Amino acid sequence: MKMKTPLLLLLPVLLGAKATAQTTNEWVWINGDNTLNVAGVYGTLGVAATTNKPGGRYNPSSWTDGNGHFWMFGGWGYDAAGAPGFLNDFWEYDSATNRWTWMGGTNGIGAAATYGTKNVGSTANIPGARYGANTWVDASGNLWLFGGGYGTTAGSAAVSIWYNDLWKYNPTAGTWTWVSGSNTSSQNGTYGTKGTAATTNVPGGRFESTTWIDLSGNLWLFGGGGMPATGANGYLNDLWKFNPTAGTWTWMSGSNAAASAGVYGTKGTAAAANTPGARYGGSSIVDNGGNLWMFGGGTGTTAAVLNLFFNDLWEFNISTGQWTWVSGDNTTNSNGVYGTEYVAAAANKPGGRVAVANWKQTINGNIVIFGGVGLGATGGSGYLEDMWAYDITTGLWAWQDGATSTAVDGVYGTLGVGAIANNPGGRYSPGAWVDRHGDLWLFGGHGYPATGTTSGYLDDLWEFVPIIILPVDWLGVQATPAPSDILVTWQMALPGGNGWFNVERSTDAINWQTIGTVDGSSGNGNNYGFTDKTPVPGVNYYRLQLYTTEKTSNGYSNVVTATFQATRTLVSYFLGKGYLGIRLQNGSTEHYRLIDMTGRMATQGNLKNGASTLGPLVPGVYVLQVAGQTGIITQKVAVP
Numbered sequence: 001m002k003m004k005t006p007l008l009l010l011l012p013v014l015l016g017a018k019a020t021a022q023t024t025n026e027w028v029w030i031n032g033d034n035t036l037n038v039a040g041v042y043g044t045l046g047v048a049a050t051t052n053k054p055g056g057r058y059n060p061s062s063w064t065d066g067n068g069h070f071w072m073f074g075g076w077g078y079d080a081a082g083a084p085g086f087l088n089d090f091w092e093y094d095s096a097t098n099r100w101t102w103m104g105g106t107n108g109i110g111a112a113a114t115y116g117t118k119n120v121g122s123t124a125n126i127p128g129a130r131y132g133a134n135t136w137v138d139a140s141g142n143l144w145l146f147g148g149g150y151g152t153t154a155g156s157a158a159v160s161i162w163y164n165d166l167w168k169y170n171p172t173a174g175t176w177t178w179v180s181g182s183n184t185s186s187q188n189g190t191y192g193t194k195g196t197a198a199t200t201n202v203p204g205g206r207f208e209s210t211t212w213i214d215l216s217g218n219l220w221l222f223g224g225g226g227m228p229a230t231g232a233n234g235y236l237n238d239l240w241k242f243n244p245t246a247g248t249w250t251w252m253s254g255s256n257a258a259a260s261a262g263v264y265g266t267k268g269t270a271a272a273a274n275t276p277g278a279r280y281g282g283s284s285i286v287d288n289g290g291n292l293w294m295f296g297g298g299t300g301t302t303a304a305v306l307n308l309f310f311n312d313l314w315e316f317n318i319s320t321g322q323w324t325w326v327s328g329d330n331t332t333n334s335n336g337v338y339g340t341e342y343v344a345a346a347a348n349k350p351g352g353r354v355a356v357a358n359w360k361q362t363i364n365g366n367i368v369i370f371g372g373v374g375l376g377a378t379g380g381s382g383y384l385e386d387m388w389a390y391d392i393t394t395g396l397w398a399w400q401d402g403a404t405s406t407a408v409d410g411v412y413g414t415l416g417v418g419a420i421a422n423n424p425g426g427r428y429s430p431g432a433w434v435d436r437h438g439d440l441w442l443f444g445g446h447g448y449p450a451t452g453t454t455s456g457y458l459d460d461l462w463e464f465v466p467i468i469i470l471p472v473d474w475l476g477v478q479a480t481p482a483p484s485d486i487l488v489t490w491q492m493a494l495p496g497g498n499g500w501f502n503v504e505r506s507t508d509a510i511n512w513q514t515i516g517t518v519d520g521s522s523g524n525g526n527n528y529g530f531t532d533k534t535p536v537p538g539v540n541y542y543r544l545q546l547y548t549t550e551k552t553s554n555g556y557s558n559v560v561t562a563t564f565q566a567t568r569t570l571v572s573y574f575l576g577k578g579y580l581g582i583r584l585q586n587g588s589t590e591h592y593r594l595i596d597m598t599g600r601m602a603t604q605g606n607l608k609n610g611a612s613t614l615g616p617l618v619p620g621v622y623v624l625q626v627a628g629q630t631g632i633i634t635q636k637v638a639v640p
Contacts, residue, residue: 026418026419026420026422026464027401027418027419027422027423027424027462027463027464028416028417028418028422028462028463028464029412029413029414029415029416029422029460029462030095030098030415030416030441030461030462030463031053031098031100031415031460031461032053032443032444032458032459032460032461033053033056033449033458033460034410034412034449034450034460035449035450036056036449036454036455036456036457036458037056037078037082037084037456037457038053038055038056038078038459039055039078039079039080039081039082040053040054040055040077040078040079040080040089040107040459041053041080042080042089042102042107043101043102044102045102045103045104046101046103047101048092048094048097048099048100048101049099049100049101050098050099052099052100052101052102053100053459054077054089054100054443054444054459055077055078055079055080055082055087055457055459056077056078056444056457056458056459057075057076057077057078057087057444057457057458057459058075058076058077058131058157058427058428058429058430058444058445058446058457058458059075059076059131059132059207059208059355059429060072060073060074060077060087060131060431060443060444061073061074061075061132061133061134061135061145061431062135062431062432062433062443063135063136063137063143063433064137064433064434064435065137065141065143065171066141067141068095068435068436069092069093069094069095070093070095070431070433070435070441070443071090071091071092071093071103071143071169071171072090072091072093072431072443073088073089073090073091073105073127073133073145074086074087074088074089074090074105074129074130074131074133075087075131075431075444076131076157076457077444077457077459078457078459079106079107079108079109080107080108081108083108083109084109084155084457085109085110085129085154085155086109086110086129086130086131086150086151087105087109087111087129087131088105088106088111088113088126088127088129088130089102089104089105089106089107090102090103090104090105090126091103095435095441095463103174104126104174104176105126109129110129111126111128111129112128112129113126113127113128113165114126115178115183116176116177116178117178118178118179118180119177119178119179119247121168121170121173121175121176121177122176122177123173123174123175125175125176125177126176127145127148127165127167127176128150128163129150130147130148130149130150130163130207131148131149131150131157131159131207132147132148132149132159132207132208132224132225132280132429133145133146133147133148133163133207134146134147134148134206134207134208134209134211134221134224135211136211136212136213136219137213138213138217138244139217141171141172142168142170142171143168143169143171144166144167144168144169144219145166145167145168145169146164146165146166146167146181146203146209146211146219146221147162147163147164147165147166147181147203147205147206147207147209147224147226148162148163148207149161149162149163149206149207149208149225149226150162150185159207159225161185161186161205162185162186162187162204162205162206162207162225162226162227162233163182163185163205163207164181164182164187164189164202164203164204164205164206164226165178165180165181165182165183166178166179166181166242167179168244179244179247180202180242180247180249181202181203182202182205185205186205186227186233187204187205187227188204188227188228188229188230188231189202189204189227189228189229189238189256190202190229191229191238191251191256192250192251193251194251194252194253195250195251195252195321196250197241197243197246197248197249197250198248198250199247199248201248201249201250201251202249203221203238203240203249204226204227204228204229204236205226205227206223206224206225206226206227206236206280207224207225207226207280208224208225208280208281208355208429209221209222209223209280210222210223210224210281210282210283210284210294210297211284212284212285212286212292213286214286214290214292214318215286215290217244217245218241218242218243218244219241219242219244220239220240220241220242220252220292221239221240221241221242222237222238222239222254222276222282222284222294223235223236223237223238223239223254223276223278223279223280223282223297224236224280225280225303228255228257228258229256229257230257231257231258232258232303233258233303234258234259234278234303235258235259235278235279235280235299235300235303236254236255236258236260236278236280237254237255237260237262237275237276237277237278237279238253238254238255238256239251239252239253239275239316240252252321253275253316253321253323254275254276255275255278258278258303259278259299259303260275260277260278261277261278262275262276262277262278262312262330263275264312264325264330265324265325266325267325267326267327268324268325268326269324270317270320270322270323270324271322271323271324272321272322274322274323274324274325275323276294276312276314276323277299277310278299279297279298279299279310279354280297280298280299280354281296281297281298281354281355281356281372281429282294282295282296282297282310282354283295283296283297283356283358283367283369284358285358285359285360285365285367286360287315287365288365290318291315291316291317291318292315292318293313293314293315293316293326293367293392294313294314294316295311295312295313295314295328295350295356295358295367295369295390296309296310296311296312296313296328296350296352296353296354296356296369296372296374297309297310297354298310298352298353298354298355298373299332306354306373307381308332308333308352309332309333309351309352309353309354309373309374309375309381310328310332310352310353310354311329311334311336311349311350311351311352311353311374312325312327312328312329312330313325313326313327313328313367313390314326326395327349327390327395327397328349328350329349329352332352333352333375333381334349334351334352334375335351335375335376335377335378335379336349336350336351336375336376336377336386336399336404337349337377338377338386338399338404339398339399340399341399341400341401342398342399342400343398344391344394344396344397344398345396345397345398346396348396348397348399349397350369350374350386350388350397351374351375351376351377351384352374352375352381353369353371353372353373353374353375353384354372354373354374354428355372355373355428355429356369356370356371356372356384356428357369357370357371357372357430357431357432357440357442357445358370358432359432359433359434359440360434361389361438365392366389366390366391366392367389367390367392368387368388368389368390368440369387369388369390370385370386370387370388370402370432370440370464371383371384371385371386371387371402371424371426371427371428371430371445371447372384372428373428375406376403376406377404377405378404378405379405379406381406382405382406382407382426383406383407383408383425383426383427383428383446383447383448383455384402384406384426384428385402385403385408385410385423385424385425385426385427385447386399386401386402386403386404387399387400387401387402387464388400401423401464403423403426406426407426407448407453408423408425408426408448409425409448409449409450409451409452410423410424410425410447410449410450410460411423411450412450412460424442424447424460424462425447425448425449425450425458426447426448426455427444427445427446427447427448427455427458428445428446428447429445429446430442430443430444430445430447430458431443431444431445435463439463439464440463440464441461441462441463441464442461442462442463442464443459443461443462444457444459444460444461445458446458476489476490476491477489477490477491477542477544477557477558477560477573478490478560478571478573479540479542479560479561479562479571479573480562480571481535481563481564481565481571481585484533485531485532485533485534485535486531486532486535486540486542486562486564487529487530487531487532488503488529488530488531488532488542488544488560489527489528489529489530490527490528490529490544490557491526491527491528492523492526492528500517500518500519500520500546501517501518501520501528501530501544501545501546502514502516502517502544502545502546503515503516503517503530503532503542503544504542504543504544504545505532505535505540505541505542506540506541506542506543507536507538507539507540507541508541509541509559509636509638512543515532515534516530516532518530520546535562535564536564537564537565538563538564538635539561539562539563539635539636540561540562540563541559541560541561542559542560542561542562543557543558543560544557545557558574558640559638560572560573560574561573561635561637563633563635565585565633570582570583570584570585570624570626570633570635571583571584571585572624572635572637574639574640575613577619577640578615578616578617578618578619578639579613579614579615579616579617579639580594580613580614580615580617580624580637580639581611581612581613581614582607582611582612582613582614582624582626583610583611584607584610584611584626584633585610586610587607587609587610587611587626588607588609588610589606589607589608590606590607590610590626590627591604591606591607591626591627592604592605592606592607592612592614592624592625592626592627593624593625594614594617594622594624594625594637595622595623595625596618596620596621596622597620597621597622597623602617602618602622603615603617607626615639617639618639619639619640620638620639621636621637621638621639622636622637622638622639623635623636623637624636624637
């Protein structure tokens with residue numbers, strides 16, 4: 001397994017400036033196989049083992065619990081005997097140990113549910129085999145599951161049954177609870193009055209809806225493939241809210257009929273009439289303000305066909321109850337406009353697609369999508385392996401990784417070793433998680449293995465450390481000498497959070513060594529300090545790095561110097577581009593002069609109360625001399 005090596009967040013070069021932070025994208029093949037249609041290895045129920053692994057599958061349900069463990073339920077794939085079908089096996093993965101644990105369900109296909117009594121948890125309860133069930137994690141760490149699809153034709157992933165049962169799993173107690181909905185299949189929805197909660201309300205059976213949990217703990221559900229208020233199944237665009245405390249559903253928006261078209265309105269403008277069209281397999285995040293975002297999805301010219309792919313991005317404002325079409329097209333089957341890798345641009349957009357892996361970036365709240373079935377830069381639809389990030393603040397898409405074409409094989413590299421060349425093959429409907437470090441995880445799906453032109457069911461587990469474009473405001477750094485040590489202080493516009501600072505020192509500004517660390521959460525507000533108790537005689541150069549497990553940049557802090565002497569110390573520090581501050585310990589009106597590398601006098605004058613500001617200066621390297629009663633102090637300084 002990949003070791004958790006901290007990533008550098010290098011600080012900007014100039015005081016008051018902003019630095020751009022970015023990482024090197026690396027996929028790591030962590031677990032599983034690089035081939036297709038592999039049977040599961042279940043081991044002993046409840047016992048973790050390095051040999052355990054879920055079988056190849058697609059459309060599983062996935063969660064991340066409060067401990068950072070990954071959970072996965074069901075899907076369509078291969079059981080312990082290598083038979084293909086609908087599954088109800090329940091798995092837990094610990095990324096710290098790289099071990100899977102079979103936690104519940106059967107190791108075969110086609111298992112029926114054990115419902116028990118509604119609202120009564122039991123270790124004997126378990127949802128039945130299904131794929132595309134919809135999931136949430138609440139603030140208490142409970143795992144929620146709604147609906148999903150099942151088929152009765154042996155060996156086929158075609159869905160002919162739709163569930164509308166709502167379940168809650170308590171990881172501490174190890175119990176499933178049937179909370180709401182029916183214990184029979186293919187129920188039509190009971191919508192009631194739009195905007196009004198009722199105990200009789202319940203969505204119809206469905207699979208692959210788009211889900212969110214809001215800041216108040218309510219569960220939200222949009223569309224999917226399934227049952228409307230009346231009639232046969234189709235693609236839906238209804239928006240529902242479930243209040244776990246009251247145990248009630250509310251129909252919030254959209255139609256109670258199938259195959260409803262979208263109302264886009266004006267891009268960027270919210271309106272009560274706006275609504276996304278019917279679809280399934282859209283991706284979602286909740287932004288830091290509590291609003292619901294949805295990207296893409298798919299629909300068809302009939303309920304039995306998937307041939308239309310969306311690339312529209314929507315925002316739903318919970319406070320106003322209104323949708324806004326934010327980005328993308330109001331037509332289907334658009335090809336992607338990729339632009340330059342890692343560079344956000346107004347013209348960029350992913351192609352229409354469905355059943356992607358999607359995440360919310362931990363550090364900045366941006367939307368990340370990977371793969372799915374849809375359209376690349378040119379041509380028709382296929383399995384994608386591209387990664388995109390949408391910056392909610394700037395409103396821009398950036399192509400982050402992967403190919404612009406479809407049907408690409410995976411590049412696995414060495415198990416447990418990250419490499420820039422690594423990439424999962426094109427796929428759709430994998431399991432997806434975000435860990436506590438902000439890394440993205442991907443399991444299985446239907447797609448392409450390491451070699452071959454045939455797609456199938458995958459059981460590979462991948463980890464991705466995402467690229468971050470992060471503006472960092474660096475407000476100041478100083479080095480202040482004392483008779484026996486030097487105090488290095490600095491201030492940031494944003495605190496260091498869960499990371500830590502490395503303090504580096506040099507005697508020549510070329511060769512650096514780390515002399516200490518400072519916890520990022522230890523600051524007084526955004527102010528930090530470190531005392532160098534063993535400075536070297538003469539000039540000491542200092543710079544800083546902030547390490548985190550989530551982000552990195554490509555510059556150091558500005559370099560500051562302090563001259564360490566027993567009685568008199570000269571310190572220089574940068575005040576901004578072209579300006580240099582100097583301060584002499586116990587100084588008064590000593591004469592100074594600044595000489596450039598050609599020997600020309602750049603400036604000279606007298607200190608006032610032992611200090612002065614020099615500038616404006618041409619960037620470069622200078623020799624600073626201060627003459628006093630005890631002699632001349634000389635040091636080399638660089639002006640950026």
